[in-house]
Amino acid sequence: MGTAELASILWLTLKLALVTTLCLLVVGTPIAWWLARTRSRFRDVVASVAALPLILPPTVLGFYLLIALGPSGPGGWLAGLSGGRTLAFTFEGLVIGSVVYSLPFVVQPIRNAFEAFGERPLEVAATLGASPWNAFFTVALPLARPGFLTAAILGFAHTIGEFGVVLMIGGNIPGETRVISVAIYDLVESGDWGTAHLLSAGLVLFSFTVIMVMLRLGSARGEG
Amino acid sequence: MKLLSRLFSLLVISGMLLPFAAARSLAGEVRIAVASNFSVPAREIARAFETATGNKVTASFGSTGKIYAQIVQAAPFDIFLSADQERPQLLEQQGLAVSDSRFTYALGRLALYAGGTDVKGPGLLVADRSDRIAIANPELAPYGRAAVEALAKLFPDEDFGSRLVQGENISQTLQFVETGNARLGLVAYSQVISQAAAQYWLVPEGLHSPIAQDAVLLKSADANPVARAFMDFLRGSEAENIIRRYGYSAHVRGGS
Numbered sequence: 378m379g380t381a382e383l384a385s386i387l388w389l390t391l392k393l394a395l396v397t398t399l400c401l402l403v404v405g406t407p408i409a410w411w412l413a414r415t416r417s418r419f420r421d422v423v424a425s426v427a428a429l430p431l432i433l434p435p436t437v438l439g440f441y442l443l444i445a446l447g448p449s450g451p452g453g454w455l456a457g458l459s460g461g462r463t464l465a466f467t468f469e470g471l472v473i474g475s476v477v478y479s480l481p482f483v484v485q486p487i488r489n490a491f492e493a494f495g496e497r498p499l500e501v502a503a504t505l506g507a508s509p510w511n512a513f514f515t516v517a518l519p520l521a522r523p524g525f526l527t528a529a530i531l532g533f534a535h536t537i538g539e540f541g542v543v544l545m546i547g548g549n550i551p552g553e554t555r556v557i558s559v560a561i562y563d564l565v566e567s568g569d570w571g572t573a574h575l576l577s578a579g580l581v582l583f584s585f586t587v588i589m590v591m592l593r594l595g596s597a598r599g600e601g
Numbered sequence: 602m603k604l605l606s607r608l609f610s611l612l613v614i615s616g617m618l619l620p621f622a623a624a625r626s627l628a629g630e631v632r633i634a635v636a637s638n639f640s641v642p643a644r645e646i647a648r649a650f651e652t653a654t655g656n657k658v659t660a661s662f663g664s665t666g667k668i669y670a671q672i673v674q675a676a677p678f679d680i681f682l683s684a685d686q687e688r689p690q691l692l693e694q695q696g697l698a699v700s701d702s703r704f705t706y707a708l709g710r711l712a713l714y715a716g717g718t719d720v721k722g723p724g725l726l727v728a729d730r731s732d733r734i735a736i737a738n739p740e741l742a743p744y745g746r747a748a749v750e751a752l753a754k755l756f757p758d759e760d761f762g763s764r765l766v767q768g769e770n771i772s773q774t775l776q777f778v779e780t781g782n783a784r785l786g787l788v789a790y791s792q793v794i795s796q797a798a799a800q801y802w803l804v805p806e807g808l809h810s811p812i813a814q815d816a817v818l819l820k821s822a823d824a825n826p827v828a829r830a831f832m833d834f835l836r837g838s839e840a841e842n843i844i845r846r847y848g849y850s851a852h853v854r855g856g857s
């Protein structure tokens with residue numbers, strides 16, 4: 378495997394993790410907000426659904442995603458808008474899969490952060506005449522910043538380390554869906570252990586750094 | 602803590618007992634690792650062998666490359682039914698296979714399949730260039746390599762490039778086609794042989810190097826009489842009938 382190919386794999390993996398993390402924050406924040414504030418009796422149902430990917434094996438998610446992204450699912454309909462047939466084997470499809478797969482890692486920390494500061498700051502903001510939207514953006518979001526940081530790091534790291542779902546819906550296309558974990562799998566099986574070692578050691582180092590940073594952040598806030 | 606240490610000692614004890622349990626279940630059992638393309642006939646041959654001899658067959662399936670890598674790492678298999686000749690040869694050279702046990706049990710064929718719609722010929726491959734074509738990973742699976750060769754022979758000037766999606770093994774390749782995510786697939790003939798003949802196009806043998814599939818007895822099973830019996834059974838006429846029924850030619854029997 379040449380340097381150019383390695384670089385393309387690393388870039389693709391980073392791009393997937395970045396785009397996925399952004400989507401996760403956009404999708405996860407309203408869910409976390411609702412879960413933190415609502416008194417609805419469906420709260421625990423929604424919370425359970427959002428936490429399902431924690432427990433479900435990637436094969437289950439991958440299997441359903443393959444069908445959902447395909448011609449007879451909503452993904453096929455979406456792909457049809459741009460003349461395609463399926464969202465499987467595409468970068469967009471991987472983003473959708475990764476968002477589903479990493480959702481709990483983003484929703485939970487943000488929800489915790491929203492719950493941690495309680496009702497009081499928002500009530501004060503309301504008495505001072507802030508609209509609910511205004512209070513959300515100027516009070517709730519800044520207060521929950523540590524939660525967002527944790528969520529972003531976890532979502533990013535978890536996407537980098539994703540394997541099973543990508544293997545099932547990716548199709549291993551260079552530059553489109555061949556991310557680092559799948560590349561390592563291929564390298565090990567085709568006997569190129571030198572490159573496999575290189576990429577694997579890189580991932581170990583990366584994961585260690587992420588966990589260290591998380592612990593540091595935690596203890597800086599007096600939680601660790 | 603007390604509970605933890607108790608759990609721990611339980612784990613240690615059961616770990617010590619495990620080898621005995623494994624040794625006992627070995628009696629009358631053979632563990633075969635089978636390349637994905639051959640999974641259906643292998644199950645049938647295993648059943649026939651079980652009926653004929655009363656022994657038990659445990660089968661695992663995967664890409665040839667994956668199984669090879671696992672065997673090198675001492676995976677607990679007795680027999681390897683590969684989809685190529687190269688990996689069994691390598692195992693022989695590395696002293697991991699019993700020398701002279703290797704023989705070609707089947708010659709595979711490639712088929713173009715479109716998930717149930719009619720396939721008139723190879724023209725379908727270039728009829729709509731937005732169609733994805735599923736193949737097996739050419740690095741890991743001989744059927745993938747054969748597919749790449751056949752595409753290059755059929756359409757030398759065509760750049761299939763990103764239209765190709767790779768299954769990790771030939772079963773996943775078929776699954777990409779059957780879920781409709783890829784419109785076309787180059788799969789093993791044995792996988793589609795039960796469909797109506799109009800639904801696949803059998804790729805002529807001359808378009809790719811022959812897919813000679815070798816079986817080999819692994820060194821760790823040298824003394825396992827059941828494993829040797831299975832190798833003999835695989836060469837026999839009952840197995841040959843099954844192999845032929847799934848679209849493989851079996852004419853190079855008895856070594857290569």
